Amino acid sequence: MDDKKYIGIDIGGMSIKGGVVDGGGRILYKSAITIEPCKPDSEILSDIAGLVKSLLEATGLDKEDVAGIGVGCPGSVYDEKGVVRYSCNINFRNTPMAEMLSKLSGIPNVKISNDANCAALGETLFGAGNGAQNSVMITLGTGVGTGIVVNGKLLTGNCSAGAEGGHITINMGGRMCGCGKKGHFEAYASATGLIAQTSEACAKHPDSLLAKIAAQDGINGKTVFIAAKQGDKVAKAVIKRYLNYVGTGLVIFANIFFPEVIIVGGGISNEGDTIIKPLSKYVAKNIYGAEYNPPIKVVAATLRNDAGVVGAAALCFDD
Ligand SMILES: [Zn+2]
Structure with missing residues (x-):
């Protein structure tokens, strides 16, 4: 376990949840915003960057204190390229999410995956899977x-x-x-x-x-x-x-x-x-x-x- 801090973002059809998470999988602070799924993807990404900023402010962290942002997104996600190919209910079509969020937030390390994959990883390492x-x-x-x-x-x-x-x-x-x-x-x-x-x-x-x-x-x-x-x-x-x-x-x-x-x-x-x-x-x-x-x-x-x-x-x- 490390003492680094991370930001986790969970995109849903109705809202986007975000949290500051430590290396032991504990959520130190969390917050959520509502989503307008039909907006252009760049505007949704700006909203997510705003959520990241508010999480940092609430916890007194600088962006340099954050080792990475991880994002779980519904739909078809190309993890290695950081691209959301397609999301059924949200306006993501070949959206280079990792690159966009990295620029908007000023935090270079952004990783993305499908939301079900993220839930599985979280539960396995820190929830019902007990490590x-x-x-x-x-x-x-x-x-x-x-x-x-x-x-x-x-x-x-x-x-x-x-x-x-x-x-x-x-x-x-x-x-x-x-x-x-x-x-x-x-x-x-x-x-x-x-x-x-x-x-x-x-x-x-x-x-x-x-x-x-x-x-x-x-x-x-x-x-x-x-x-x-x-x-x-x-x-x-x-x-x-x-x-x-x-x-x-x-x-x-x-x-x-x-x-x-x-x-x-x-x-x-x-x-x-x-x-x-x-x-x-x-x-x-x-x-x-x-x-x-x-x-x-x-x-x-x-x-x-x-x-x-x-x-x-x-x-x-x-x-
Ligand atoms: Zn089927």
Whole structure:
């Protein structure tokens, strides 16, 4: 561990979070600004530089005190070149983010990566991974994000276009995925996929408690868990099947990477042991060579909203 200071920036669809982070992954100070995603990229970068300046002012640091700025950005990010190729909801198109932010902030060392990768790095080194060197993190949200850490470093593939585990096929010709292809892990394991499975179960079992709760309150990612806690069999069956889908994906990652730990994040991970225990069992039972290899821990993410900021800062930790 060093006593250097870093800045982590986590760009989201609605806001941009920033924090001053020390070499041990602790956030010393954090702040956020709202984002106008349709503005030209140069203006968004100016806003981020303003956030950096405010973080420095609040902590009494000079820019010379900062060893680097790390940025996590949604979309397709070319880490090595510091370029955001494309971001779905924000106006980044081949934006040379690292270069622009370096000029605007006066801090030369700027590193960027995809936001799911940054969250994975933060959770692995300083959160639920408890310092593991090898991990896979899956984020079960609107989509499914995956981040892979091998020997303490993000594995992102050629031109950092890889680690898109949400789009592995778990069912040929199956459900339509957000990416336009069928049968992908994301189509089953995301909150969106769970909502679709819940909705289908309600249509099939209109007399179930699940259907009644859904009719009254609408359906979101929590609905099926609420009904299951009240003993509804239909809801329990939906969850069991859903966790088998999630588990199928986890076993694929586990067989390829054999990480020390699999970290489950995103809104659905708030269900805690209700999903973590069965997933843990599923992985233990279905992984190749289970009886001879060390066990793989399956844990829920712990840093929550801070994972992106800590992980982004950690992109600069070796410099
Ligand atoms: Zn897909």
